[in-house]
Amino acid sequence: MTVKIETKQQAEDFLAQYDYFLFDCDGVLWLGDHLLPKVTETLNFLKASGKKLIFVTNNSTKSREAYLKKFAKFGLTNVSKNEIFGSAYASAIYIKKILKLSTNKKIFVVGEHGIEQELHELGYSTIGGTDPELTNMPADFNALEAPFIKNVDPAVSLVLAGLDTRINYYKLAAALQYLHDPAVTFLATNIDSTFPNKGKVLPGAGSIIQSIAYASGRTPRSCGKPNQEMMEAIKAEHGFDPARAVMVGDRLNTDMKFGRDGGLGTLLVLTGIEPEARVVDLQGTEEEVKYYASKLGDLYELVVENRE
Numbered sequence: 001m002t003v004k005i006e007t008k009q010q011a012e013d014f015l016a017q018y019d020y021f022l023f024d025c026d027g028v029l030w031l032g033d034h035l036l037p038k039v040t041e042t043l044n045f046l047k048a049s050g051k052k053l054i055f056v057t058n059n060s061t062k063s064r065e066a067y068l069k070k071f072a073k074f075g076l077t078n079v080s081k082n083e084i085f086g087s088a089y090a091s092a093i094y095i096k097k098i099l100k101l102s103t104n105k106k107i108f109v110v111g112e113h114g115i116e117q118e119l120h121e122l123g124y125s126t127i128g129g130t131d132p133e134l135t136n137m138p139a140d141f142n143a144l145e146a147p148f149i150k151n152v153d154p155a156v157s158l159v160l161a162g163l164d165t166r167i168n169y170y171k172l173a174a175a176l177q178y179l180h181d182p183a184v185t186f187l188a189t190n191i192d193s194t195f196p197n198k199g200k201v202l203p204g205a206g207s208i209i210q211s212i213a214y215a216s217g218r219t220p221r222s223c224g225k226p227n228q229e230m231m232e233a234i235k236a237e238h239g240f241d242p243a244r245a246v247m248v249g250d251r252l253n254t255d256m257k258f259g260r261d262g263g264l265g266t267l268l269v270l271t272g273i274e275p276e277a278r279v280v281d282l283q284g285t286e287e288e289v290k291y292y293a294s295k296l297g298d299l300y301e302l303v304v305e306n307r308e
């Protein structure tokens with residue numbers, strides 16, 4: 001049975017069950033650069049109540065360092081780097097610890113600074129990504145003369161693709177040159193089809209990646225939520241009992257599946273991707289969420305502000 005948290009008692013009963021709170025970011029804490037209502041108050045209240053907070057985002061455009069700055073901008077200055085897990089970091093760890101890719105090899109990036117910074121931190125060289133040659137595509141672009149199309153770097157043995165808000169034909173074409181070689185590994189940071197921004201739903205990493213997958217006829221492995229290797233990395237770092245942990249998210253096929261498959265409780269908030277009707281319809285199915293609420297800030301308003 002799914003419970004909608006709407007009263008003080010329901011909010012207090014929910015909070016009493018968990019010690020660890022894993023928070024998705026886009027659609028839960030903020031929409032782009034717009035902080036959602038009472039988020040800072042809620043997170044500070046949970047910390048003051050002795051709860052442990054961990055932030056788990058599929059957004060690969062920022063590294064953990066960059067997210068620390070974003071949190072601080074919103075007044076959340078008591079977050080440490082090891083409490084942030086982004087899909088760029090999850091992908092870099094997968095390449096390093098699971099694929100054990102040599103740092104002598106290069107990685108072609110479709111994506112933004114977050115991916116490049118996390119890979120560089122682990123000693124990898126990248127090409128593509130935010131390189132101005134790719135981003136500042138000339139009006140008279142000629143693919144056959146373009147450097148990234150003409151010169152395929154033999155040191156590249158992996159393509160990592162994620163959200164790129166400045167995607168263009170040149171980037172897709174350059175990535176494809178590498179994926180023609182079946183020996184080159186194809187990885188994705190995440191599968192999200194859309195990206196919730198203030199009042200708008202925009203194309204997500206998954207939609208960009210699908211374009212490259214379709215052109216290359218290849219399906220990449222995705223490293224972000226709901227992949228349980230990301231959950232294992234978080235459990236290895238923080239060692240929590242899944243029964244005393246809850247995943248708070250806005251997307252059913254990433255956040256809620258990630259929490260459910262990891263043995264955690266689940267709270268879906270309606271400030272991101274999913275409509276309330278979809279959550280209600282899932283009751284009694286295996287995709288049922290345990291709790292849902294209109295927004296994360298309801299927890300603070302109900303418990304601390306005694307909102308009726």
Ligand SMILES: O=C(O)[C@H](O)[C@H](O)COP(=O)(O)O
Binds near residue numbers: 024025057204
């Ligand atoms: O397109 C994307 O990459 C995602 O929509 C987005 O960044 C998801 O971030 P999250 O909701 O996991 O914080």
Ligand SMILES: [Mg+2]
Binds near residue numbers: 272
């Ligand atoms: Mg989200």
